[in-house]
Amino acid sequence: MTLLPRSATVLRGAALLFACIAAYAAIRSFALALAIGASGQASIPPPADARLVLRNALAVRADPARLLLAARAARTLDPLNDAPFLLRGQAALLRGDLASARSNFMRARAMDPRATAGRVGLIETLIRSGDGAGALAQTFALLRLRDDLEGPVMPALLRVALEPHGREALVEASRRQPEIAARLLARASAMPGQEQLTAGLLSLPVTQRDRFAAITAIAARGNYRLAYRLWTGRTQAPDHLVDDFTVRAAPEPFGWTALRDSNATATIGEGGSGLAVAITGTLPVAAAQQVLLLPAGRYLLEIEAQRVSGGTFEWRLSCADGDDAVAESPALDRAGRVRVAFTLEPACTVQRLVVSGAAALPDDTAQARFRRLTIRTRWP
Secondary structure (H helix, E strand, C coil), rough: CCCCHHHHHHHHHHHHHHHHHHHHHHHHHHCCHHHHHHCEECCCCCHHHHHHHHHCCHHHHHHHHHHHHHHHHHHHHHCCCHHHHHHHHHHHHHHCCHHHHHHHHHHHHHEEEEEHHHHHHHHHHHHHHHHHHHHHHEEEEEHHHHHHHHHHHHHHHHHHCCCCCCHHHHHHHHHHHHHHHHHHHHHHHHHCCHHHHHHHHHHHCCCHHHHHHHHHHHHHHHCCHHHHHHHHCCCCCCCCEECCCCCCCCCCCCEEEECCCCCCEEEEEHHHCCCCEEECCCCCCEEEEEECCCCCEEEEEEEEEEEECCCEEEEEECCCCCCCCECCCCECCCCCEEEEEEEECCCCCCCCEEEEEEEECCCCCEEEEEEEEEEECCCC
């Protein structure tokens, strides 16, 4: 397969990107006409925001000759300014001379690498030339220079991912721009329908923080299976769990998560291992939870409490999409070990394991330290 069909399918999305950039720039410009008088003589070099919208002034009159006249005047006025090359590039675009347009916009970019106008012209030239991947690469560079363009451009980038081969082009462009890749990953993981793009971006070198945040966002929409696969690389979780409550790196909800409640605290790994829970108030309060993906089967839940005082605690396993308990421990009011047998039906594909407790008296604090939790398969 040649590269042309793939590049061509990205062009619609790339053209949408340019439209977003140009529309945004039009709102922010203070008009190129301030910089180039009606006679075609250059006055002061236009500021960056005005140069960004060359097409909104003399360019919209489709008059290449006047643009070239202005370019010559601008070059005489300030030989080191990028405006002459911007004007020549726009004139070349109007004539349909894409090679000349590309050369001039690249020279404008070289004159002032941090200016945005040359890149905007180059993006349009690349789109017209059929180089969608090149246009994406320049768009990423533009985003790195202009944070204020992220609002209109990022949604357009996400729409590019829905085009045939658009996802692959975005991932490839992100490979060379890790800072933009992280921002795109955060957007993609929060949007339904962008799971494939998220998976592609997670195949790149990203920080653990960004990786876990993206996986957590996917899980928060209920797509636990995909989130688990992106975290572990496995499609199926094991049929057992041995947890001594040591600190380990895991994205929510697959690690222990302390639930936000002013009457409960939960801490993992104090002193190296163990789950410490403290609860005030006599009403039951959930302190910590973890999502599991155990396959259907018969299991034995075993909890070992190292210390319990001031109240009672309970462990409860339920299907993530319901409230009915699949397994529930007896109330724990002293140190020791409890075992609970339970059965998971095939419909219960995602489970939620929660520890909760309550103080015995209004002024008491229920405290517990759990040493180990084990879930293993059992035979009749």
